[in-house]
Amino acid sequence: MSVATAHSASAVPPADETPATGGVPAQDEGIWVEPGAADAGAAGAGPTETSAGQVPAQVAAQAPADEPAAPAVDGDTSATPVAAVTTEDAEGPGGAEGVADAVDEQVARDAHDFGVYARTGGWAFALKVARSVRPGGELPGETVKVSAKRFAELAGCSAERVMRYYKAWDRAADDGMVPHFEALAPGAEVDLPDSDVWLSYYSSRSSATSDRGTAITAAAEAEGIRPTKALEVAENPTALRAAILADPSTAQAARTALLDRLKEDPSLQTELARDIARTEELKKAVASETQAATRIGYVRQIVENGQVKTPAGQVIDAPAELRAEAERHLSLIDELDDDEDTGEWATEAYDTVKELVVQTVESNPELRVQERRTKFYSSLQKATKVFEELTLDDAVDLDAIYEDDMLQRLEELQEALTTCIAALRKASPGD
Structure with missing residues (x-):
């Protein structure tokens, strides 16, 4: 409801002051001020020169002087009355305070428009598109609605921007949040969803409609953040690099x-x-971390499985003392923060456990003999494999590869093998 406003002389802005202009402040999230909004605001910005006696009693009764108000705007059917201030108000109880509380009509209009946007967000502007832009399937002659391109020309913005509002409304209509386009006529008013829901349907970036944008939007929603933030980062890798x-x-x-x-x-x-x-x-760092992880794994294996591998490679049951020591070191490592270096802790735990394993083997005669047997047999297998790989098949001309030390080393190896074979024959139970 629009109400004529009476102002005392003191309530009229001085001539050298610029009156406030109307319209909803534009924001980065795709909000634009429609053409004519500023003009309309300027037209109604000046206070109406009306004396107290000219205000109808009916209006005065509906608009008490202490209740500010403004005309209704799109998306809201309620209206707050504009304060009617008279000379009697200023001179009555409160005097100067009554003048201080006087609200210019345009200021009240701005505050009211701001309240509408605070409650509905972009829905108030999406409604303008939804009720004025012709949906697919309707021909120009069938409706007074216009195309998105024509609406954009009238609004002074791009058609892409209009379509982002159009698509947001379309998605919300599919979810039953708002009426479909066909049910809306220019000037129609409907109850709008809360502003908190708006960003669930609207994206201010055209990249959101691409496959890449869709994936980024889905990931952002899964993380509980606004898709527009993730899209903005994805569109500016240089900024991301700088931040990193x-x-x-x-x-x-x-x-x-x-x-x-x-x-x-x-x-x-x-x-x-x-x-x-x-x-x-990075290669050195990876090698260092790999070594630390291997050593921690060795200690963890003792704690979790109760078994340990000896230096020669045989697997034995870990004594209680050894297992307790391994568990103590492992608990210290697990308590470290993720950003702490585990290398030194891993080395200490590994060396301590390794020494205890050697002591365990040496203190047990049976284990000691088995350890030496395992070590000897392991060395013999390695030597056998290496000698088997030693071949002259690839050497067509022996004169070309001959070196004096080759023959010397083979002769030394032969003597070592002869000695080893003789020693084993003496130790053989059959002898």
């Missing part, structure tokens, strides 16, 4: 995300492995 280089927490988030993606992206695994192999510093 400058901010440790951003770099940590990027590292975690890459690790998660590596699990399902074989191509990225290959590329990252190649990058590591080509970077000397």
Whole structure:
């Protein structure tokens, strides 16, 4: 409801002051001010020069001086009355305070429009598109609605921007949140959803409609963040790089995300492995971490399985003392933070456990004999394999490969083998 406003002389803005202009403030999330909104606001910005006696009693009764109000705007059927201030109000109880509380009509209109947007968000503007833009299947002559292109020309914005509002309304209509386009006529008013729901249907970026954008949107929703934020980052890799280089927490988030993606992206695994192999510093770091992980795994195996591998390679049951020591070191390692270096702790745990394993073997005669037997047989297998691989098949001309030390080493090896064979024959039960 629009109400004529009476102002005292003191309530009229001075001539050298610029009155407030109307319209909803534009925001980054795809909100535009429709053409004519500013003009309309300017037209109604000036206070109406009306004395107290000219205000109808009916209107005065409906619009008490202490209740500010403004005309209704699209998306809201309620209206807050604009304060009617008279000379008597200023001179009555409260005097100067009554003048201070006087609200210019355009200020009240701005506040009211802001309240509408705070409650409905982009829905108020999507409604303008939904009731004015011709949906697919309707011909120009069948409706007074216009095409998205024509609406954009009238609004002074791009057709793509209009279509983003159009598609947001379409998706909401499919979910039953708002009426379908066919049920709306220009000027129609409907109850609008809360502003919190708006971003679930609207994206201010055209990239959101691509396959890549759809995937990013889905991932953002799964993480509980606004898709527009994720799309903005994806569209500006240079900014992402700058943030990673400058901010440790951003770099940590990027590292975690890459690790998660590596699990399902074989191509990225290959590329990252190649990058590591080509970077000397990374190769050393990987080797160090691999060694630490291997040693921790050795200690963990003792704790979890109760068995340990001796230096010669035989697997034995770990004594209670050895197992307790391994568990103590492992608990210290598990308590470390993710960003702490485990290398030193892993080395200490491995060396301690390894020494206890050697002591366990040496303190048990049976284990000691078995350990030496296992070690000797392991060395014999390695020597046999190496000698079997030693062949002259690839040497067509022996004169070309001959070296004096070749013959000398083979003769020394033959003597060692002869000695070893003789010793084993003496130890043979048959002899």
